[in-house]
Each structure stands twice: as structure tokens, then as C-alpha cells.
Amino acid sequence: MHPLAAPRGLAVLACVAVLLASASARAGHEIPFYPSFYPQEITVTLVAPAAAPRQLERNALHAYIGPLGSVKPAHTAWIESLRSFVLVRFNPASPAWADSARRCAAAARLLAALEPSRGDYTFQPYPVTPYHEDFLHHGDLVEAAKRKAREAPRGGVALRIRATGRLAELLGDSGLRPAAGEWDAALEEVELRDLAAKEATQLDGWMGPPWEKAGWFQAHLVYARGVSETGARGAIEEALARRVRGGYASTAERLNLERRLVSLLTRGCERVPVGYRVKREAINDDYSEGVENIGWDAQAGLGSAVFLRTVKLKDFPWNGWLRLGLASRPAAAWNPIAGFGDDAGRLVWAALGDPALLPAPYGGGWIPNRVRALPPSGDAPSGVEVPHDALVPDPATGVLRAPASALTARQKVTYRVMLSKFHDETKMTVADIVYPFAFAYRWSGRDAEIDRATQVLREWLVAVRVVRVDSEIKDFGELQVVYEVPQVEIYLRHAAEPGQAEAIAPPWGVVPWQLLALMEEAVTRGLAAFSETEARRRGAPWLDLARTPEIRKALASLLADLERRAFVPEALRGLVTVEQAKLRWAALRRFARAHGHYLVTSGPYRLVKWSADGAVLGVVRDLSYPNTVGSFDGYALPVRAWITKAERRGDRLELQADAEVVSKFERSYKIVREPYRLEPTGEKSRDALVARYAVVDAGDEVVAAGSSEAREGGRLIVDLGGKLVPGAYRVLLALALNGNLVNPEVKVIPFRVGE
Numbered sequence: 001m002h003p004l005a006a007p008r009g010l011a012v013l014a015c016v017a018v019l020l021a022s023a024s025a026r027a028g029h030e031i032p033f034y035p036s037f038y039p040q041e042i043t044v045t046l047v048a049p050a051a052a053p054r055q056l057e058r059n060a061l062h063a064y065i066g067p068l069g070s071v072k073p074a075h076t077a078w079i080e081s082l083r084s085f086v087l088v089r090f091n092p093a094s095p096a097w098a099d100s101a102r103r104c105a106a107a108a109r110l111l112a113a114l115e116p117s118r119g120d121y122t123f124q125p126y127p128v129t130p131y132h133e134d135f136l137h138h139g140d141l142v143e144a145a146k147r148k149a150r151e152a153p154r155g156g157v158a159l160r161i162r163a164t165g166r167l168a169e170l171l172g173d174s175g176l177r178p179a180a181g182e183w184d185a186a187l188e189e190v191e192l193r194d195l196a197a198k199e200a201t202q203l204d205g206w207m208g209p210p211w212e213k214a215g216w217f218q219a220h221l222v223y224a225r226g227v228s229e230t231g232a233r234g235a236i237e238e239a240l241a242r243r244v245r246g247g248y249a250s251t252a253e254r255l256n257l258e259r260r261l262v263s264l265l266t267r268g269c270e271r272v273p274v275g276y277r278v279k280r281e282a283i284n285d286d287y288s289e290g291v292e293n294i295g296w297d298a299q300a301g302l303g304s305a306v307f308l309r310t311v312k313l314k315d316f317p318w319n320g321w322l323r324l325g326l327a328s329r330p331a332a333a334w335n336p337i338a339g340f341g342d343d344a345g346r347l348v349w350a351a352l353g354d355p356a357l358l359p360a361p362y363g364g365g366w367i368p369n370r371v372r373a374l375p376p377s378g379d380a381p382s383g384v385e386v387p388h389d390a391l392v393p394d395p396a397t398g399v400l401r402a403p404a405s406a407l408t409a410r411q412k413v414t415y416r417v418m419l420s421k422f423h424d425e426t427k428m429t430v431a432d433i434v435y436p437f438a439f440a441y442r443w444s445g446r447d448a449e450i451d452r453a454t455q456v457l458r459e460w461l462v463a464v465r466v467v468r469v470d471s472e473i474k475d476f477g478e479l480q481v482v483y484e485v486p487q488v489e490i491y492l493r494h495a496a497e498p499g500q501a502e503a504i505a506p507p508w509g510v511v512p513w514q515l516l517a518l519m520e521e522a523v524t525r526g527l528a529a530f531s532e533t534e535a536r537r538r539g540a541p542w543l544d545l546a547r548t549p550e551i552r553k554a555l556a557s558l559l560a561d562l563e564r565r566a567f568v569p570e571a572l573r574g575l576v577t578v579e580q581a582k583l584r585w586a587a588l589r590r591f592a593r594a595h596g597h598y599l600v601t602s603g604p605y606r607l608v609k610w611s612a613d614g615a616v617l618g619v620v621r622d623l624s625y626p627n628t629v630g631s632f633d634g635y636a637l638p639v640r641a642w643i644t645k646a647e648r649r650g651d652r653l654e655l656q657a658d659a660e661v662v663s664k665f666e667r668s669y670k671i672v673r674e675p676y677r678l679e680p681t682g683e684k685s686r687d688a689l690v691a692r693y694a695v696v697d698a699g700d701e702v703v704a705a706g707s708s709e710a711r712e713g714g715r716l717i718v719d720l721g722g723k724l725v726p727g728a729y730r731v732l733l734a735l736a737l738n739g740n741l742v743n744p745e746v747k748v749i750p751f752r753v754g755e
Helices: 007-027 052-057 100-113 133-151 165-169 191-198 216-224 230-244 251-266 344-352 430-444 448-452 455-460 514-523 530-536 549-566 580-596
Strands: 040-048 063-065 078-091 121-123 185-191 269-286 321-326 357-359 366-368 371-373 411-417 463-474 478-490 603-609 614-619 642-651 653-665 668-675 687-698 702-708 715-719 727-737 748-751
Touching: 040 344, 052 269, 052 321, 078 100, 078 216, 100 133, 100 185, 100 269, 133 251, 133 653, 133 687, 133 727, 165 185, 185 191, 191 216, 216 230, 216 251, 216 269, 230 251, 230 321, 251 269, 251 702, 321 344, 344 603, 344 614, 357 614, 366 371, 430 448, 430 463, 430 514, 448 455, 448 530, 455 463, 478 530, 514 530, 514 549, 514 580, 549 580, 580 603, 642 727, 642 748, 653 687, 653 727, 687 715, 702 715, 715 727
Parallel strands: 040 321, 063 321
Antiparallel strands: 040 614, 063 269, 078 185, 078 269, 121 269, 357 366, 371 411, 411 478, 463 478, 603 614, 642 653, 653 668, 653 715, 687 702, 687 727, 727 748
């Protein structure tokens, strides 16, 4: 047996367990746990924004994904998330604005005119917003930018402003009017979803770079493209490269690098931050026919995996039919490599796909979904030796081979991977979790979008090693469920914080290896292209596994040939036997014939029906699926906390707080603010309250940063003893309640250490 092959006995035992569970259910016994999530069916359909309020009021919709105007329909509630960045861009074709000093002076006067916040627009002349986890680390710079705008000279702005629609309304009573022809500066809006679509190609469950939700990273995406001066561009890219490759020795050095990067992006005033807009989405909270237990993402809003993993219907709390409205018709192709990139596609894939990790909804980190990263072993900075039985991807072909010579990595991340069945009833194996690595290398040079999506992976990954395959048994008396859990080590070329390191190259694949191979064959033969960009370049169809009859017909023909040959990709030879390949290809063929599409995943929902306007997704209640109803309830209804009092005692800050509490009554709830009572040390608190801090010196450099959960005498303690040399400092403080860092109140406390 190959060392990476799954033990046959475990697979048989798992099948027996599932059969026993099914028999128990048929015999009328209560299943002791409920796989997947609350709704048994999800309907996603196009609803025009003008028609959505009426449908919500009639209980024909449970939620509307996308902005819905300013008037809230009856028995609904708003869910707010970051929508866009608002900025001023000076006309690069105008010689009058070639000088940076003149641009910055004009921008200062213009910002003074745009200062009032109104509606869904918030004035903030700094790129990092309260919807970014790193807002705390820029809090002093945000306030400095606001103060500078308030103190700028008023009047005297003779700019011709290009602005349309709602952006033109921001000019308000400033005396400025939109320019009809020639223009000096343009008031523009950059939608967050457009940034996500360009930077986070969906690659078999990988969700883009680990820092994709960070303010400094998104600031680079928005502002770097406007920098024309060669020296400034070089400094920006150097700072970015250091940040994303782990080129720093401490947290303080990392934060200074991020602050410097943001400063460089806007220093020349070619693009000037003005503020941001929020997106208000509606959920139906009718007493009887509405939904509850709502979780959402601070940046993706309701169009996120956490929403579908928490929401439940009030009438059917453990089942029911969820109806979601979309503002736009599905346009992007449905394939798990470079598809699902529009609003409809992202929502459908959030249900069908099941990535290794999910973005933390109210922060910038990641939460486990199908993999669990084990605590780091404390590898030495000098590196860790790569074992001889690890697998190293060939940079050109992706073939996985043992290292030809001794290799050293900077960091090792160890995962436990939760396998389950695919929708075609085949059981996942280690071949399914290592083949995406081979795919990434093989196709990065053939498709620009795949190249971009896998850039961080290929820069960081040294090797992958499957250590063993364990079995975990959940015993419920008459029912036993057995899970196969591989332990996998990933060796990285650079070092990163644990919260980000685990998201760089997790060992996971959402779709079975044979489906990846089938798509590869179709693209290789010129029948389709993975990405929209490559499809346009080649004049080929964009690969869609469900909605294009011609592609489905071509895939059926290819599948018959691959099944006849019992095809195994070169990268999996030695990991997959001929018999196993035959079983896999036959299962995929049967699934396609039964369901009319090829979207086989291991996710909690399966595509049941589809049309030009949407889709119907049915739950998969398979006992091998490791996540169950309630698994993500901790992310529903996020609550906040505030510092009400901060006292210095020696080198410590002692904090008292208020916090929000969810008060439920029957099918209703309300959120109230009250003093937070910290439990004595050793007792479990009702919620996790953490003080996050950054210490900035007189030169605006971060010298210390971290978090504290220390409690004493009913207060939260931030101990700075031994961290600071004599001098004057500012301590930036914010509280995170259960990980929620959205819209934090940032306290700035002067702190002097004696000579």
C-alpha cells in the first residue's frame, strides 16, 4: 500500500456507520446530530430592487442580497457592511495637476467641502476603515487625517469636478458643481466586490490571499494603480513585497510596514481618500415567517458563507425553505476554478463549496471549516528541515515528488483535515487534498487568473507531507460515526503569524480529483477556458459545469473516454490505483446523468435546479459531513464592547467596559448595552472580551502591540511593563467581544515612561 493511501478498513467502517445511522433514522430513532445547516432548501432568484420591498413585506423573501435603497420595508431589519471606497482622482492628462504640491493643496480644500457625512456615506480621509480589523493600528493616523481636513482653509476651490449619480450629491452645499466637459478632478467610487472579483479567483476552495480583508492590502489595490512617479511606485512595491513575504522580525515592525505602505500610497495626492459607503441589506424578521440567528460578514454582508451557515427560519428552526433575492442575474460561469465571480455566483458557491477555512466575519483572520491547524510547535527562526518523504511540486508540471536534496523551510503548519463523502457518493481520500497543489503549479503559466490566484501559494510553499490518516469515532449509543482525518504538514518558505500562516496553503480540495482532471482535459483540448479572461483571449467558451448544454455534452464525451482508460493524472500516480480510478469515473458519470450537471463537491448543499434567473440548492444530510446545525452559531448577532474607564496604575492600564447583550423573548430579540462584569480569574466568562492595543511613540512609530485577556478585580488589564523605554507614547486601545472588531471605539491614551 502506498503510504498516502487511505486504509481500506477505515473506509468500510465509515460506510457501515453511515448505513447504521440511516437504518436508525428509518426505524424512527432520533438522529443525535444534524449534519449540514438549518435550511433544507435554498432558493436564490433574481428580484428587481424596485420589487424587493413588496416581496419582503409579503414574506415572499427572507432576505435581499445587495443594496436596497434608503427606505426600510415593513418587518425587516438592516444588515450593514462595507460597500465601497470614495476617493478623488486628479486628471492625469492635465498638465495643470502634474505637481504633487498643487494637487495636495487643492485636495485639502476639496476635502473640507466634502466633510459632512450623510446617509450611507461616511467622511474619512484615510484609506483604512472601521470595517477592517487593522483599523485600530491606524487609529491615530485616521484622527490626524480628519483633523487636518477640519483645519484646512475653506473656500477658494475652483476645481471642475466630474461626479455622477449619488456621488454628485456628496458635493452638497459646497458650491461645487459637477463638470459637464473638461474636468480637473473626479469624485469616484470603488466597489469592494469589484476588488474581490479581481483579486480572489475561486480556486477549488482557496479564497485568495490570507490578508485579503486587511485595510492596508485593499488600500494598495485601490490607490497603487494611480501612482505615476517611478520612485514612489518602487517604494510602494518594496514595502508590499516585504509585508506579504514575511520580511519583518516583530509585530511592531509589521505594523510600521503597513502604516508606511498606506502613507506612501496617498502621499502624492494623485488619488485622495474621501470616505466610504456602507451597504444596507434587508432581512425579513417577521415574528412568524421571518428568519433569525443571522450572521454576516463585515465586508461581504449577507453574500457570505457565514450567513448560510447560521440563518434559520422562525417557523422551521431545524428545516424549512429559505428564499433569497438577488439584484442581478447570474452572469459568471459556474466552475470552481475561475468562476462564480459575480454576486449570484458567490452566493451559490458559498452553499455548494466548502473551503478549508472561512474568513473571520467580524475580523481579518480565519476560522476553521474543513481543516484545523494544530498549535505551532515553536519552530526556530533558523528553519525546519523538510522530511525526505514529503512531496515537492514541480514548478512546471505540478508533479509531486520526494525532494531531490535536503530542503529547509522557515515554518511548518500542521493540519487535521476533516474528510467526508462527495455528492457522487465517493469518499474523499488524500489524493483529493493534494491534487489541487499540482493543479496550481501546472496551470499558473497557462491562465493569468489562475496565476494571480496561486501567486502567494507558489511563493510560499516548499512541500506537503501527509503524516498519517487517523480515525475519529463519535459514539451515540446505537449509532457510531467514524471519520477519516488525515494529518498533513505544510512547509512554508517564509514565516507568518499563525492566524495567517494557516490560510496560505491549506491542504484541501472542494471537488474530487477526477472532476479537476475532466475540466483540465476540456481546457487542454480547447473546448473551454477556466477564466473569463482566457476565454476571451482564446475565443473559447467560459467553462460552465451546469448551465451550458454544449459544454455538458462535450464533458460527457470526454468523461466516457477517461472512464474507458481509467485515467489517472500523472501527479497522482502511486496515490490512485486503476480500480480506484474506474470507481471514481463511473461515479461522476452516474451523478451527471442523474442531476444534469457536473458540480460535484463535498459541500453542505447540492445544486438541484437552475435557470437564467437563479438556482435551487438542496441540503445534503450525509452523516460523514463533519459540520452540523449550530456549528457556527457563535457568529450570529455580533455584539460590541466599549471602554468606559481607563486608569493607569504603574505600567498597567486597568479597563472597565460596557457591552451589548442579546436579550431574547420567544421569537424576538433586542440588543441592549450594559456594564460588562468580568468573571474572576479561573471562571468562564459569558463572552470572550479582549483588549487590543498598539503603542505609538513621539515619532509615530509603533513600538509595541498585542492583546490581553488578563483580568483582576473585575477589570481588564493591559500590562506594558518592560515593553517601553523612557519617553512619551500614545496607547491605542479597542475592545473585541467574541472576536468582533467592526466599528470599534478606539481610545487614545497618553502614556509617559519616566527617564
